[in-house]
Amino acid sequence: MAQQTLEECLQRVELVRQEIGKVLVGQKDVVEQLLWAVFAGGHALLEGVPGLGKTLLVRTLSQAFELSFQRIQFTPDLMPTDITGTNILRVDEKGQQVFSFQEGPIFAHVVLADEINRATPKTQSALLEAMQERTVSAGGVTRRLPDPFFVLATQNPLEQEGTYPLPEAQMDRFLLKIDVPYPTAEELKEIVRQTTTGQSVRVEKVASAEQIAEIQQAAREILVAEPVLDYAVKLLLATHPGEQAPVSVMKHVRNGAGPRGVQAMISLAKVRALLSGRFNLSYEDVDAVALPALRHRIFLNFEGEANGVKTDQIVRDILTEMERHRT
Secondary structure (H helix, E strand, C coil): CCHHHHHHHHHHHHHHHHHHHHHCCCCHHHHHHHHHHHHHCCCEEEECCCCCCHHHHHHHHHHHECCCEEEEECCCCCCHHHHHEEEEEEECCCCCEEEEEEECCCCCCEEEEECHHHCCHHHHHHHHHHHHHCEEEECCEEEECCCCCEEEEEECCCCCCCCCCCCHHHHCCCCEEEECCCCCHHHHHHHHHHHCCCCCCCCCCCECHHHHHHHHHHHHCCECCHHHHHHHHHHHHCCCCCCCCCHHHHHHEEECCCHHHHHHHHHHHHHHHHHCCCCECCHHHHHHHHHHHHCCCCEECHHHHHCCCCHHHHHHHHHHHHHHHHC
């Protein structure tokens, strides 16, 4: 990859950051992780209590890209065909009744699945199947979804009433899971200033589908040295309960991350290296993406659940142990 190509990618990404910053206050880590997902070509799950700007972030991101956008508000009565579309009976120009396919909101470049855990598992699976296959089958016909295609889903913490937790296999379809924190006091003051004056902000489209594809291709060309790849694999294997696992994993983990976990770490780490202006992967890149890539792929046992252990702490314990061995 040429230096000029790298600089063009960095300039384009910076323009996207600036457009998002016009609307969203703070949440720089959340924005950065969402950009990792987009430029790695994967789907992202954002979790946080209502009112933290998850929906606003995804909508603003789509406005900064020259991509089609659809929002699906998930509710318990939402049906799979409300997402994928269905065959409808209509009368053609000859007066004959024929079936034609009415596309659902899934046929867009960026799909916001808002409060995905408020829909029933049957409806969730319809969306997640489309995410995996990037096609929709109806009436014996398979239709491809647009390219690029991203599902950016939001969910409320599972402790809240009226939610259906995503099954483990379906959680694995998301390239990363982003935890959205509460804003700081200064950020809250700025949010009030921006939202109570009646001023509107226009988000400019600064990146086309072709430019997104160029950045994705540039990220794929980032070099991965064998020791760094070995490190990522060892990090993943450390999430599995066994003799070599950290104590916290042995005590609290039922199942560790699968192969998609290391694929996600390398894909995200490549994007992070690219956005840092480097042509090769470092150990620090892998460490930085480990939390969002693994936190939804580690499943606690009964003791871990009963003690309120968080998977984030498990990943941090593993990183600490890996750092000790590396040095």
